[in-house]
Amino acid sequence: MKSTLIKHGFLAGTLLGLPLVSHAYDLPTVNLGMTSFLDGGLPAGPGWYAQTYFQNYDSNKLVDSNGQKLGLPKTDLNYQVLVEQISYLSNVRVKDKASLGMNFLIPFVSKMDMDDGLNNVAIKAQSGFGDIMIGPFIQFDPIMGAQGPKFVHRFEFQVNLPTGEYDRQKDINPSNNAVSFDPYWAATYWFNPKWTASTRIHYLYNFKNDDPSYAFAGANDMQAGQAIHANFATDYAITEQFRLGLNGYWLKQITDTEVDGEKVKGRREQVWAIGPGAMYSFSKNDHLVANAYFEQDAENRPEGTRLQVRYVHHF
Template sequence: MRKLLSICACSAGLASTQIACAYDLPALNLGLTSFMDGGLPAGGGWYVQQYLQNYSANHLRDKDGNDLGLPRHELDYQLALTQLSYLSDLRVGNASLGLNMLVPIIAHIDVDDGLDNAALKARSGVGDLLIGPFIQFDPIMGPDGPRFVHRIELQVNLPTGEYDRDRDINPGNNAWSFNPYWAATYWFTPKWTASLRAHYLYNGKNNAPVRALGDLDDMQAGQALHANFTTEYAVTEHLRLGLNGYWLKQISDTRFDGHEVSGRREKVWAIGPGAMYSFSPDDHLFFNAYFEQDAENRPEGTRVQARYVHHF
């Protein structure tokens, strides 16, 4: 449900030139969720979701959307993460209460700056823990089935992941964040739907910023908005095909020791094809690909993932 990788800063001496970049935001859900996102597919009880993702970027963008002044700009990682969800029988009006928990494990991170990684140093390991209580509203029904369903979740990211001040790329962020969202699915017809998941992000302070940022006591990443959006069509009883995308925009400046620093705001958007195959009401397999565009203060690349959902 998140970006799964935090690139906090980078710096390198190139002759007399000092290179620095932002990349301040924590791990986020950029495209991890897609079709039929407004409701759990099989009602109450326990769910397990397994994600496998490959991300590959050959652009590391600066604040103007240009490549950083490095000989190479290659970042690749492969990750696996597991999500547990529980939708209870506890009711609040026309809705049920539930809980999500997600632990990412990054299997491998590879970075190449063309300088024997003098500018960019990375480590692999376990990422931060995410916990989110949610309220799942009952679907609004039409004459031919559901027409609309939605959910609100209050996600909190906890700084439990591995983090090293001497590494620019870390699986953990070393700061808590609050990342609530609203997710909804609308049925245009029984076979054609569109879904949206809209997030707001507020970040706490990192009291041990990476050393590449300089002699700082703390760093607080700015606030951001981000969203996943999809539309798909059931081409058979079991197979749905469509488009999926995401969008991210940082809306306030990062703070160094309490002072706002301009020129570090991040943004990116992506779109690509997707598919969902339902083996049964309790088992679903998703494939999603995303091609990023117009990145600023972020990597820009391609994201491909598979996700399996099982309801017990």
């Protein structure tokens, strides 16, 4: 069984770009580059927020555990994802130092083009709705300095629910068909009123998929390994409304995928990316963010370019 799984089970998994967004062979969709500048706090205080993300991903390089391109005539991948996020920051206080809130996200893969050079005999893909992500969070009040805020941070207990499109006969699905727990800590530090640095650090734990891909021949379940992933960014305010900076992300799987309780070696994923970004604030309630990411040193996943536009509105 195990040798069969290693031989035939290489490409089973999900593939979706979110920041909330990546494309994994085993790992579910996660936030890779979805958030960047001033991530430690919501921009306009308590109330309702709507955030819309559009992301385009291009790759011609699906790689193995050694970072080498898969042995197919082509490995050309392009997909586009639209994500809608609703956030609520309440007036419920915690020891007069923080407020409680809730996030809800739903992604939609509007385009999924995969060309393996074999009329998609080797790699089959589909578009559709991805998995809902929901999480309560604790937003701490900013620590103030003489010239304004110095530090602000937040904890969120995010859960990904298997509500999206999934077909075990497909190699690439919008849904991972398994629950995952992906809590994070986000923070922003002000070096001075114009210059900031932000990060968001996640720990990912995946539960079992009880209807694994056909590639895991005869298997009853598959459990993707645990991972750590993070976004990072720094920006400088050119004007009161316009910021320029650098943004990036990093992902590393830290435990092996298991199939029917057996560890499968050689499937751990990793990647990192960096690129330029910009943010324009129309007002304290409306913000537009654009990011580009150029991936490096991928293993067991695609390596390509990610472009994203994000709009934030506070009601």
